[in-house]
Amino acid sequence: MILIGSPIRVRGLEHLPEGPCVVVANHASYMDGLVLTAAIPARFSFVVQDGAANWPVVGLVIRRMGVIFINRTSAREGARQTRDLIRRLEQGESLAVFPEGTFRKEPGLMTFRNGAFSGRGTCAGTRGSLRDPRHTSIVG
Secondary structure: OHHHOOOOOOOOHHHOOOOOOEEEOOOOOOOHHHHHHHHOOOOEEEEEEHHHHHOOOHHHHHHHHOOEEEOOOOHHHHHHHHHHHHHHHHOOOEEEEOOOOOOOOOOOOOOOOOOOOOOOOOOEOEEOOOOOOOOEEOOO
16 A cells, blocks of 8 residues: 555554454445455455456456455345355354445445345444545554
């Protein structure tokens, strides 16, 4: 992030539980995934809509990152994948989710997508520390 002129400051990581948890952050820009990846420990797996796997450049990167892809168009498949996420949590994996599923120019939270996450606890992200207020930075 420093290389692109947007250093981040992370505070509150001590509040993350030692065991499995879900980090939930609002989605305000394409930078969100990069910022959250830089901010939280590597033990977190990102949950991403399956269409992103086919995006030019980004799709290749996130597939290599090992993200967990979720089908947002099939209720049956989404339910199966949600059960899989719960099993992953029970087995000790931690997850990172943008439950809004997308972003818009206007500030503020959008409605969370149905079935966006199930978990034991959350840590909220906040808006505004990057130079452009449309971007999100993460503080615990």
